[in-house]
Structure formats: C-alpha cells, structure tokens
Amino acid sequence: MGPLAHRKLSALSTSLNATRLMGFSLGTTRVIISSDPHTANEILYGQSFSDRPIKISAKVLLFERAIGFAPSGEYWRSLRRMAATHMFSPRRIACLGGVRGRVVEEMVVGVWREMEEKGVVELREILQMGSLSSVVESVFGKCLPSEREELRLMVKEGYELIGRFNWEDYFPLGFLDFYGVKRKCHKLATRVKILVAQIIRERRNEGELEGRNDFLSVLLSLPEEERLCDSDMVAVLWEMIFRGTDTVAFLLEWIMARIVLHPDIQAKAQQELDACIGVHRQVEDSDIPKLAYLQAIVKEVLRMHPPGPLLSWARLAVHDVHVDKYFIPAGTTAMVNMWAITHDASIWKEPWVFRPERFIEENVSVMGSDLRLAPFGAGRRVCPGKALGLTTVHLWLARFLHQYTWCTARSVDLSERLHLSLEMKKPLACKVFQRFDVNKLVCDPCFHRDSNPSGGSKNCK
Numbered sequence: 001m002g003p004l005a006h007r008k009l010s011a012l013s014t015s016l017n018a019t020r021l022m023g024f025s026l027g028t029t030r031v032i033i034s035s036d037p038h039t040a041n042e043i044l045y046g047q048s049f050s051d052r053p054i055k056i057s058a059k060v061l062l063f064e065r066a067i068g069f070a071p072s073g074e075y076w077r078s079l080r081r082m083a084a085t086h087m088f089s090p091r092r093i094a095c096l097g098g099v100r101g102r103v104v105e106e107m108v109v110g111v112w113r114e115m116e117e118k119g120v121v122e123l124r125e126i127l128q129m130g131s132l133s134s135v136v137e138s139v140f141g142k143c144l145p146s147e148r149e150e151l152r153l154m155v156k157e158g159y160e161l162i163g164r165f166n167w168e169d170y171f172p173l174g175f176l177d178f179y180g181v182k183r184k185c186h187k188l189a190t191r192v193k194i195l196v197a198q199i200i201r202e203r204r205n206e207g208e209l210e211g212r213n214d215f216l217s218v219l220l221s222l223p224e225e226e227r228l229c230d231s232d233m234v235a236v237l238w239e240m241i242f243r244g245t246d247t248v249a250f251l252l253e254w255i256m257a258r259i260v261l262h263p264d265i266q267a268k269a270q271q272e273l274d275a276c277i278g279v280h281r282q283v284e285d286s287d288i289p290k291l292a293y294l295q296a297i298v299k300e301v302l303r304m305h306p307p308g309p310l311l312s313w314a315r316l317a318v319h320d321v322h323v324d325k326y327f328i329p330a331g332t333t334a335m336v337n338m339w340a341i342t343h344d345a346s347i348w349k350e351p352w353v354f355r356p357e358r359f360i361e362e363n364v365s366v367m368g369s370d371l372r373l374a375p376f377g378a379g380r381r382v383c384p385g386k387a388l389g390l391t392t393v394h395l396w397l398a399r400f401l402h403q404y405t406w407c408t409a410r411s412v413d414l415s416e417r418l419h420l421s422l423e424m425k426k427p428l429a430c431k432v433f434q435r436f437d438v439n440k441l442v443c444d445p446c447f448h449r450d451s452n453p454s455g456g457s458k459n460c461k
C-alpha cells in the first residue's frame with residue numbers, strides 16, 4: 001500500500017461504500033478496516049480484539065516480551081500495571097517536569113544557534129535529539145553520550161525495519177527473507193541486548209537505587225516476586241525508548257509546520273501566552289491548563305495529521321466475533337483508519353481546513369473516549385504514554401512560541417510519508433525571531449525586528 005496507505009484505504013472504502021467495515025485478504029491474512037467511529041468503537045473496546053498480530057520484525061526486535069505486542073494475558077497486564085504506576089502515573093509525569101524543562105531549554109538554544117550559523121532552522125533533528133534525551137533520561141536517568149548516540153542509531157534503524165513491508169508476514173514460508181529484514185533485525189536485536197544489558201549491569205553495580213527517579217532504578221528495586229528477569233527488562237526498557245522518541249518529535253514537526261503556515265493562529269497563541277505568563281518568566285507545566293488555544297492547536301494537528309493514521313499497530317481477533325452484524329473469524333487482523341475518520345465531512349465540518357477554534361467551540365477529548373478523534377487509540381490497548389506525550393508536546397510548543405516568532409524559510413510541503421508514524425516527507429525549515437531579550441526576558445518589539453540574523457522579516461508579516 002506504500003507511504004500513503006491511510007489515504008488509499010480511505011478512498012477505497014469510500015468508493016466501495018464500506019466505511020463502516022471493509023474486508024480483504026493479504027496472502028493468508030484476513031484483514032478488516034473500520035473508517036467509522038461506531039465500528040472503531042466495537043473493535044477497540046471489544047474484548048475480542050485484545051491481541052496484536054505480530055510482525056516478524058517486531059518479534060525479533062524483542063517487542064513480543066514488551067507491552068506493545070505481548071499477548072493480552074497476565075504478563076501483559078502486569079507490564080501495563082508496572083508502567084502505569086512507575087512510568088506514566090501523574091506523579092511520575094510531574095516529577096519529570098525538570099527534565100522536560102531542561103531539554104526544551106537546550107532545544108531553544110540549539111534553534112537560535114542554527115539560526116545564527118545557517119540563517120535557517122531544520123527542526124527535525126533538534127526535535128528528535130530532544131525527544132530522545134527526554135525519554136532516555138526518564139527511562140535510564142543519566143547515560144553516557146556514546147550510549148545515547150548508539151540508542152539514537154538503534155531507534156532509527158528499528159523504525160526503518162519495522163516500517164518495511166515484509167512478504168514473510170503474509171506468506172509464511174520460513175526460508176523467505178526478501179529484503180534481508182529478518183537478518184537485519186537479528187543484528188539490531190543483538191546490539192540492543194548488549195547495550196541495554198550493559199546499562200542495567202552498570203546501574204546494579206552502582207548499588208544506590210533509593211531516591212532515583214528513573215524507570216530502570218524503579219524496576220530494579222521492585223520486590224523479588226514482582227521483578228522482571230533481565231531479558232524481559234531489556235525488552236520493556238527498549239520499547240519505551242523506541243516508542244517514546246519519534247512519536248513526539250514527528251508530532252511537534254507537524255505542529256510547527258502549521259504554526260509557520262498560519263501566522264494569524266501563531267499570533268493568537270502568543271497573545272494567550274503573553275496574557276497568561278507575561279514576559280518575565282518561562283512557561284511551566286502548571287500553566288498549560290490555562291492555555292486553551294494552545295491545546296486546541298495540538299488537537300487540530302492530531303486531527304489533521306494523526307501520528308498513527310492507522311493506529312500504528314493493528315489488533316487481532318482472539319476469538320470469533322460479530323462487528324456491525326458481520327461475522328469475523330478468530331485470527332482476523334483489524335485496523336482502524338483514524339485518518340479517514342478525522343477527515344470525514346459527515347463528522348467534521350470543513351475537515352480540510354485547519355481551524356483550532358473548532359475545539360474551543362466543542363470540547364473533544366483526544367484520550368480515547370470519543371472515537372471521532374482517538375489518535376492514541378482506545379480501549380484496553382490504548383497508548384499508555386499518551387499523558388506523558390501530550391504533556392511534553394504542550395510544554396515544548398508553549399516554550400517555542402513564547403520565545404520565538406516562527407516563519408517559513410522555504411515553502412512548506414505538507415506531503416506525508418507513512419512509516420511506523422506519519423512523518424513529513426520533506427523536513428520543515430523555518431526562521432525564528434526572538435520575541436524577548438532573552439537576558440532580561442522583557443518584551444521589546446524592536447528587538448524582534450532587529451534580531452533577524454539574515455536581515456529581513458518579510459516572512460513574518
């Protein structure tokens with residue numbers, strides 16, 4: 001189906017009048033796709049679709065022993081409980097506020113450095129590095145720069161491999177490995193095991209786990225009967241790094257693309273920031289609930305550019321079931337085309353228009369209770385990282401907009417590429433202008449004009 005599978009499937013289901021449910025076969029795999037909130041609700045909340053079909057690449061890359069692909073039995077439940085308590089609880093998310101703040105500070109400085117040196121800012125790499133630093137610190141605490149770089153390379157390669165179509169997933173003949181995906185996954189899994197096991201060993205040798213806040217230290221200090229064996233711990237820690245890095249970075253890149261494309265919306269968000277925070281201090285997590293318009297922008301981007309347009313990883317029917325009166329046999333793969341739902345004109349007024357105001361007029365939750373907009377999925381396998389992801393995105397966006405005015409550096413290309421997440425096909429390039437004298441944190445409109453290092457602020461008008 002390629003890099004625009006969500007669009008092709010959407011067009012197909014519309015042309016066949018099968019938005020509620022469309023079925024087809026891919027090799028030996030039976031697939032159903034819902035592009036409708038009602039049947040999506042039945043699939044995502046139904047007890048029958050509680051497993052995931054596991055791709056060979058995901059299996060070899062250890063994810064079968066992590067939350068995302070573990071079958072929905074006792075082991076999976078215990079992992080979700082553990083993650084909910086020690087990685088994603090509101091208290092843990094609040095504790096990580098310092099890390100989020102420090103990382104965004106580094107990014108803000110990095111953005112300005114790039115602007116001064118090159119006259120243009122390519123955001124993607126800055127966001128990916130920031131996202132990686134933030135998630136690595138919450139999972140491992142401090143780690144060496146060389147370890148972080150190795151993690152970055154491993155996440156990148158893992159994304160490439162999992163995103164790739166592999167014939168063997170659909171035509172199970174053991175000897176096939178057309179693109180060498182299996183071989184490459186085995187090599188990558190070996191690197192992951194070596195590196196993560198080494199980090200675990202180092203932490204054990206340091207001894208002192210008390211008072212440490214990172215997920216690894218918490219896992220190591222669990223009572224004997226709850227503790228994971230080392231190989232399962234490697235899988236769970238690796239999954240957190242893998243899932244937590246690019247989802248946040250890609251979403252923020254889409255948001256910033258919209259910000260530079262719509263200067264009026266940017267100005268409105270900045271007015272809100274100035275009214276709530278003023279110009280004498282930085283934005284903090286505790287300010288976010290007051291920033292209704294900023295939150296509406298994030299929702300509108302999640303609607304127009306959902307990071308998982310097909311909800312990333314599908315569901316598997318564990319027993320026979322009926323969906324919308326159709327009989328679905330056990331073993332069927334079920335997908336929800338969230339992109340089709342969020343672009344359906346019978347659900348959303350002017351779905352192709354970017355208009356955050358729609359979420360001021362109507363409060364729609366993005367957390368999975370309203371299937372018109374469920375970018376984190378819903379039901380038992382809903383994304384456990386949704387609150388952490390959103391908290392990070394809100395704070396970072398608020399800091400970016402508070403500090404700088406953002407403009408286009410070249411035309412913004414909104415073409416998409418669906419890999420594991422929905423990425424911008426062409427990286428975004430912007431220019432930034434200081435809104436304040438950073439040393440004094442006092443608003444000075446003239447400073448804004450004068451601080452354009454490439455001389456000229458035409459794009460900001």
Ligand code: HEM
Nearest residue numbers: 067068243244247307308311376377378381382383385389
């Ligand atoms: C913008 C940020 C994010 C988006 C849009 C997103 C989206 C998703 C989606 C669509 C699913 C599938 C849900 C379903 O089947 O119903 C999912 C699952 C998952 N996500 Fe996220 N995610 C984000 C951030 C994160 C973060 C930060 C982490 C961890 C650090 C994370 C960890 C996971 C895990 C472990 C699963 C598998 C859950 C299971 O199968 O039980 N996600 N995510």
